[in-house]
Amino acid sequence: xxxxxxxxxxxxxxxxxxxxxSFDLSPGEIVGFLGPNGAGKSTxxxxxxxxxxxxxxxxxxxxxxxxxxxxxxxxxIGYLPEHNPLYLEMYIxxxxxxxxxxxxxxxxxxxxRVAELIELVGLQRxxxxxxxxxxxxxxxxxxxxQAMIHxxxxxxxxxxxxxxxxxxxxxxxxxxxxVGKNKTVILSTHIMQEVESICERAIIINLxxxxxxxxxxxxxxxxxxxxxxxxxxxxxxx
Ligand code: ADP
Numbered sequence: 001x002x003x004x005x006x007x008x009x010x011x012x013x014x015x016x017x018x019x020x021x022s023f024d025l026s027p028g029e030i031v032g033f034l035g036p037n038g039a040g041k042s043t044x045x046x047x048x049x050x051x052x053x054x055x056x057x058x059x060x061x062x063x064x065x066x067x068x069x070x071x072x073x074x075x076x077i078g079y080l081p082e083h084n085p086l087y088l089e090m091y092i093x094x095x096x097x098x099x100x101x102x103x104x105x106x107x108x109x110x111x112x113r114v115a116e117l118i119e120l121v122g123l124q125r126x127x128x129x130x131x132x133x134x135x136x137x138x139x140x141x142x143x144x145x146q147a148m149i150h151x152x153x154x155x156x157x158x159x160x161x162x163x164x165x166x167x168x169x170x171x172x173x174x175x176x177x178x179v180g181k182n183k184t185v186i187l188s189t190h191i192m193q194e195v196e197s198i199c200e201r202a203i204i205i206n207l208x209x210x211x212x213x214x215x216x217x218x219x220x221x222x223x224x225x226x227x228x229x230x231x232x233x234x235x236x237x238x
Contacts, residue, residue: 001060002027002154002184003048008057010043017043019208020057027153030180032195033188035205036236041188042082044205045158048186049079062153075103078147078183082158086139086146088132092123095131096145103150117145121175137168141175148179155180157187161194173197192226206234 003025010017018040025031035041046052048059050070059066062076087095096114105113118127121141126134131142140160147155160176161169176185177198189195195202195216202219204212211233212219219229231237 004060006058009055011055016208021210025184030185030199032199032202033186034202039205040208045156076153078152078155080143080147080157084143086131091130099146100149121145140172155183155185204233
């Protein structure tokens, strides 16, 4: 399994941000992790990426336990956090070289990898710019390149299209689909169209519990739209 989560729980005081959730992702899957605000999506992703520890339960990435084999698990993961934190004063290449160096890449291998990613995410025309000169859509491409610099098996993308304009949205979704051909991808979102355009499967979480884990085909079997399915499962309008 690329990702395996078993009975994962995270408590903040008396509140359970996630409550004994379990799911598995096989290699090559692109899965949408859906839920209203506060459902527990970011909490789950932060545990997977080793940023916070679960209160109980287990999570493995690429077979490595995120608690006891943290370094190996982190090597297997590319993470694009919510709001895509970047060093705005850095040049694109400088930033990507820095990100690559943190994973031990150096010399010609590092330069080649940065050039490869700039091409893959479509930053050729912008490549000599500083990050603060870029539009939000292009910054998102830098964030995706950063996440993939060490060629991880698994990509974890936390609301990767939030705040993008309609053209940028389409382009970034296309890009995620493209890069997802060779990786396992879990992406959180509260946008239905996003799931329908990128994912084959959706895991829906509400109030810290998983309320559905199905292929999009199965979810829509009743003839309802994804919006209706979501409303029925979560009691929340999307
Ligand atoms: P989502 O990403 O689905 O919007 P989160 O995982 O961010 O949801 O949050 C799940 C719940 O946990 C929310 O009720 C949120 O307020 C709570 N929460 C998240 N982080 C903290 C924290 N550091 N301290 C206390 N409560 C938190």
